[in-house]
Amino acid sequence: MIKDTSSQDTVIAPKLGRKLRLPLIIGGGAILMSALVWASLGQDSSVRSVDGADLRLATLIRGTLVRDIATTGKIVAANAPILYSTEEGVVTLLSQPGDEVELGQVVAKIDSPRLQSELQQQQSLLEGMQGSLERAKLDARREQLRVSQILDMAKVDLEAADRESRRGDQLIESSLISKIDFEKSKDDLHKAKLLHKHAQQEVDLMRDTLTFEIKNRTLEVERQALVVSELTRQANALNIIAPVSGIIGNWLVEQKARIAASQPILTVVDLTAFEAELAVPESYADELGLGMDVELSFGSVNVVGQLSSISPEVRNREVTARVRFADSNTLSLRQNQRLSARVLLENRPNVLMVKRGDFLNLGGEIAYQVIESVAQQKTVKLGVGSMSQVEVLDGAEEGEVWVISGTESFKNQPKIQIR
Incomplete structure (x- = not known):
């Protein structure tokens, strides 16, 4: 009878890998748990x-x-006058936009028949008044001659009466004339003196009267000459001249257009004076001050200028400021050229x-x-x-x-x- 199978079993020794498997599993689990704990701490809500x-x-x-403001702007002509019409009429533009013009050059003409007609009428009236003045001077000389003759005759009569009076004095002493004739000679002398006195006064009065009349006529002529001079000035102003040397900017009217008085015609840009116009946010407006340094950059060119004017009004949440800078003649600048700027507020x-x-x-x-x-x-x-x-x-x-x-x-x- 067989009790068990122990006689058939063989003892086999365990391999080294099997001995280390369990410690390795336990150690790896510990490391994994430590990593999970550290990750949980790193993801804590407080850190x-x-x-x-x-x-x-x-x-x-x-x-x-360095406190500063960065902004943008454009180049503008510091002197770009707008030329206006002086009278109503038809305008003829003589220069194209972009043409160079010199100071005093005629750039446009206005044809005003009304002004030309009025000028001719006033000139004719002036010539008539000048003729009347010369005629009045001749009449004055004639009157002066007439009263001078009267004065001379009165003087002759006075001398004759004085002579008769002296003869009467001698004859009355010799009783050669009657007393009546003697008194009559005295009356003639007195009458001659009165006539001479009145003639002298009439000469003086006539001289003053003629002087006044001539002066009055002269003033009328001078007043009319002023009227003609003003109309001549207005007629000459029909030739619109360039107030500065530069170029024609823009036409503001069409060629041969009929325009009203004081209507803008064109602009002339002075190429020798440029400024920068900046748009500064209104939040910095109170910090701006005249004379502050401004760094301007257009292309590869950098210049330094100073604030020359600050607009008192705000438009589109911006304040307009002007910057004046030197050596603009040596720079190649154009109207409305864009630029960047840096306003230096404080150091x-x-x-x-x-x-x-x-x-x-x-x-x-x-x-x-x-x-x-x-x-x-x-x-x-x-x-x-x-x-x-x-x-x-x-x-x-x-x-x-x-x-x-x-x-x-x-x-x-x-x-x-x-x-």
């Missing part, structure tokens, strides 16, 4: 993790903060500052400082800023590293892990 490639960092430095030396970024959207009171791959939130106080830098007034020190861009993903958390 977020972001990719450092999405962030932009900047170091706080000390230096001179602040020894300022703690950091580059601008979207961290300013947090209100200017919160910043994230990077310390050993961790961005920590801190309260700061920011000051004025330029186009590239912003002043740090409080809450930071030189050398600190801040996150200046990419903070929108921080969700206002106090700490952020940077991977």
